[in-house]
Structure formats: C-alpha cells, structure tokens
Amino acid sequence: MSIGERLRIARTTRGLTQEALANLVQTPLTQGAIAHIEGGRSESSRHIVWIAAALHVRAEWLVTGKGEMFEEPWPWPSISRSAVGELPSHVQEDIGDYIQLKLNKYARKEDETGPDA
Structure with missing residues (x-):
C-alpha cells in the first residue's frame, strides 16, 4: 500500500474531504x-508530520505503513499531553505509581465482588 492510499484511508476514516484536511493542517x-499525494504523483511531503497530526494517525504508519495507524488515545482530555511531558521525571513517576495503585485497588475490588457488581 502506498503513502497515498494510506492517506486516503486515514482521511476518509476521519470523514474529511481533501479540502477539509488541508484546512486542518x-x-x-x-x-x-493532498490530491497529489493521494494520487501517487508525490510520494513524500514536508508537511507529512502535520498531516498525520491533523488526522490523529501515527506519522510512521502514514509514511511506511509500519505499526498501528492510530495514536494511542489520551484518556484525560482536560490535561494536555505536553504539560504532563514537561513535568520532572520524578513527578511523572509519582503519577504512574498513583495510577498503578488505583489499578491494583480496582482489580482487588473486582476480584472480591465480581465484574458485574
């Protein structure tokens, strides 16, 4: 599958026209x-990272077809990924520890009551 075919798949999956995608970049x-890339007349673009970001797909997948198409979803839309990424590593570790603690607590609770409780 070519980069153009992957771009067309990603764009139509998102329900966008070529013009709408161009406006999002x-x-x-x-x-x-965008038509040149999709039509195979251009196998690359200096804008590919921006195109991938606008489509919420992984740039590596868009360029090479390797890996998963979609980025991992961010479960906390009110908190920006970049803000978390800018935190000191020890704070990020604390957050990870807290999440793990909650997951363990939830798993124990589910074991005691069953998944439908």
Missing part, C-alpha cells in the same frame, strides 16, 4: 497537494 497546505 497547521501549515499552509492546499487541497491540490
């Missing part, structure tokens, strides 16, 4: 440029 890009 955070750098100047035209509908024609």
